[in-house]
Amino acid sequence: MSTTTSATLAIRDFAAAVRAALSDLPSEDVEELTDGLEADLTEQAEDLDAPGFDPGDAVGYADELRAAAGLPVRGKPRLASAWTANELRTWASAQRSNLARKARSTVIGSRTLDFFISLRPFWWVLRGWAVYKVISALVIGNSIASTLPSNGVEWVLLLLFVTVSVQWGRGRWLPWSWLPPLRTLVSVCSIIALPLLLVLATPWNSSAVQYVEDYVPPGLLLDGNEVFNVFVYDSDGQPLTGVQLFDQDGQPLTTVGDPNATPWVATYGADGTEVILVPSSDVPGRTGWNVFPLNKVDSVDYNLQPSGEPDLSTATPAVPPFTQVRPLTQQTPSPTAPPTPAPSAAPPVAPEPSATPTPNSKEGN
Known part of the structure; x- marks a missing residue:
């Protein structure tokens, strides 16, 4: 019993020391890096089954966690040109933590923050819709003023982006180290683009865009x-x-x-x-x-x-652009056949010659 209590105290002290070594980081990063630390150490202690369990150097362990996450060593000066995606995400998390702490300092601020936290699922869906709008406009060539997809393929694309956005919001589907910074970048770009996308997607603006497209100047x-x-x-x-x-x-x-x-x-x-x-x-x-x-x-x-x-x-x-232009081709009348002469009157028929009387021959007396 005393051995188990001693190991538990050592594990607790070690975890506290690790968190203290990471105290210069935002609280969310500390929680992410040390999540499940006590459970892992307890499992190691049970496997060793030896009295006087020693977890090791807490500061060295904290430095290993920093290196694995791509975070700077504690106390190392940061160069202005050395900002990386992880450092940007860390800075954003620190700013968000500071804002949350200030909001929690008052009753109204705390209730307002709780209200916006309850809207996070809606934000995840809206972020997926914003990414779909931008991708469909750039790749497929859809109108930026349309609100919903117009065919089955576009619906599948919208559902895919919304699903990924929701899973990212839940902390899922982030197996590689570069995905969390990408999630932060996508969120920032969505926040910037959403006002314009929502204005263009309103019904009155869509009809105005359609009117502009269909407008024909008079005259x-x-x-x-x-x-x-x-x-x-x-x-x-x-x-x-x-x-x-x-x-x-x-x-x-x-x-x-x-x-x-x-x-x-x-x-x-x-x-x-x-x-x-x-x-x-x-x-x-x-x-x-x-x-x-x-x-x-x-x-x-x-x-x-x-x-x-x-x-x-x-x-x-007004002065004409040309003093004169090429005349039209003169049409020559087509030659006509010579007139056919009218048939002349039939020549008079010559009268038949009359019979010549034959003189009677004189008979002798």
Whole structure:
């Protein structure tokens, strides 16, 4: 009985000494490194079955635990450039422990911390969803604004990431030493990305993104680019003015969205100078936005107006991009067959010759 009590006291003192040698580390690291230490030593003592069990040097054992975990030796100065993933995780754990200790110092802080701790399973699921969103957007090319997967393969991928995140939260599925630092890095990146992901995944924002994708600018388009003016040439390649254009339904074909509410349009020429386009004033009863080419106002006159409006009285037809273009190919009429002469009247039939009387021969007397 006394032998067992002596071994138990030695084991207890040894474990306390090991924890004291690791006291410069965050409490979570100390608990992780010394978890099950007493049970292991007790098992060794029972196997040896010898009086006066001596666990050994507690400080040396603590140094071995540090080396196995990749942690710095106690009292060794840390270089600013020598930060490793394990050291970063240790620093983060220390900061988290300090925050938790400060929160526990008040009743409200303690209850608030307990509330957030109860939400950890929800955080694990949310972290898995965030990783799925980023991976699916980068690898599969899914829209970042979608909330849930759209097919079976994506659902399997989401469940896989959520399962791994939950197991990591429970301290499972971390067989290699580099996985805990990776878990910390993934958590930090998820915290940074989550606000943006949640905003983009809201229904109102998804509809706004869809609206932007489906938005078509008003007016006339060519390959998705706005057309501001149209120049017409005749079959001889000469420019025409005052040409009225209509669509297949007889509606005026214009380059603006609302002709009645658009008095003028500002655009830029090929040389980068500002061009003010105005409709023709020769169309009775409506605006002449379908009369091409549109008139333009000199930008100098436009800038001189105190009201900021272009002086429509100075409008002149816009200069066409080409003084003339290649004429259309002249169509040569196809040769026609010579007319077939009308059949002439039948030649008169010659009368049959009448019979010549044969003179009667004179009979002799």
